[in-house]
Amino acid sequence: MDTTGSSDVYEALLTRRSVRKFRAQPVADEAIERVLTAAMYAPSAVDKQPWHFVVIDDPQVLAEIPSIHPYARMAASAPAAILVCADSELAHGPGYIPQDCAAATQNILIAAHALGLGSVWCGVYSQPDREAGFRRLLSLPESIVPFSLVVIGHPDEQPAQPDRYRSDRVHRNDW
Numbered sequence: 001m002d003t004t005g006s007s008d009v010y011e012a013l014l015t016r017r018s019v020r021k022f023r024a025q026p027v028a029d030e031a032i033e034r035v036l037t038a039a040m041y042a043p044s045a046v047d048k049q050p051w052h053f054v055v056i057d058d059p060q061v062l063a064e065i066p067s068i069h070p071y072a073r074m075a076a077s078a079p080a081a082i083l084v085c086a087d088s089e090l091a092h093g094p095g096y097i098p099q100d101c102a103a104a105t106q107n108i109l110i111a112a113h114a115l116g117l118g119s120v121w122c123g124v125y126s127q128p129d130r131e132a133g134f135r136r137l138l139s140l141p142e143s144i145v146p147f148s149l150v151v152i153g154h155p156d157e158q159p160a161q162p163d164r165y166r167s168d169r170v171h172r173n174d175w
């Protein structure tokens with residue numbers, strides 16, 4: 001697998017946007033694997049790499065998602081989604097689960113963008129109803145904590161790039 005990458009990382013960080021409309025075209029297995037490779041290169045506390053990823057590309061399973069997650073309705077018409085999970089037995093401690101999984105989730109978004117795909121991070125963690133819903137839908141073992149759902153596909157919209165830099169949020173040496 002080619003893990004060298006060739007995109008301008010800084011450019012990708014600024015031009016990535018949440019994409020919620022997708023073309024019907026499926027996402028190639030190779031692209032999913034490259035995106036998950038990027039996820040697994042994320043930093044994690046004590047390098048525990050506590051993550052697991054459930055790739056969802058069965059339209060019937062995708063169609064169930066809006067009943068679990070009201071803000072992930074786009075999943076029903078997307079070609080794929082990835083549930084980022086943590087294995088609580090592998091993580092350095094419970095407090096590190098959201099940090100490790102957030103890093104992996106962000107890597108997925110950036111890698112998807114670098115490959116010309118669109119994606120959106122849908123929050124799952126610390127919402128008991130959503131966590132229980134995904135546990136049930138995907139038969140997750142007890143030790144597995146669902147963290148985020150990344151809905152992914154070939155983009156059918158191009159959200160504008162906002163201007164976000166705020167100098168009033170930057171402090172130097174003192175508040």
Ligand SMILES: Cc1cc2nc3c(=O)[nH]c(=O)nc-3n(C[C@H](O)[C@H](O)[C@H](O)COP(=O)(O)O)c2cc1C
Nearest residue numbers: 016017018019020069071072120121122123124159
């Ligand atoms: C923790 C977290 C949870 C989010 N949950 C949702 C969600 O449930 N549904 C959704 O459509 N977008 C969700 N988003 C995406 C945000 O709405 C989006 O990142 C934000 O509006 C900024 O837009 P951008 O991603 O294009 O920069 C979530 C983002 C984060 C970081």
